Amino acid sequence: MAAGEMRVTDSVVIPAGELTERFSRSSGPGGQGVNTADSRVELSFDVAGSAALPPWLRQRAVQRLANRLVGGVLTVTASEHRNQLANRAAARDRLSALLREAIAPPAPPRRPTRPSRAAKERRISDKKRRAQTKRLRRGDPD
Structure with a gap:
C-alpha cells in the first residue's frame, strides 16, 4: 500500500x-x-x-x-x-x-419462524401461574 x-x-x-x-x-x-x-x-x-x-x-x-x-x-x-x-x-x-x-453486503432476509408447541405451552402455563399469584393477592376466593 x-x-x-x-x-x-x-x-x-x-x-x-x-x-x-x-x-x-x-x-x-x-x-x-x-x-x-x-x-x-x-x-x-x-x-x-x-x-x-x-x-x-x-x-x-x-x-x-x-x-x-x-x-x-x-x-x-x-x-x-x-x-x-x-x-x-x-x-x-x-x-x-x-x-x-x-x-457491506446486505444481511440475508430473515426466515420467519413459529414458536414450538412446548414454547406455547410454557407461555400459557406461565400466564396461568402469574394470574393465580395475582388472584391470591386480591383475596378473591375464585
Missing part, C-alpha cells in the same frame, strides 16, 4: 488523490498552543464521483450514506487529540469505518 492510501477492506483501497484534508484550529485542551496549532482535521471523500469504488459499491454507499453526504462528498472531522498527526489517523479510521459499513 502506497503512502497516503486508505484501506477500507481487503479489496477496496482509496488512493490518496481522492482524499482531501483541511486543517483548522481545534477547541479543547492545548494550553498556549491551542491558538497557534491547526490540529483539527477535516477529511473529505467524494463517494459519488470516486473511481476507486466499483459502480455497484458506489451506488450502495451513496444510498446508505445519503443523509451524511453533501453534494456526494462524505466529510469526517477529528479534533480529539492535541496533535495533527493523531487527528489525521483518527479521521482516516472514522472515514474507513463509515465506508466499510456502507459497502
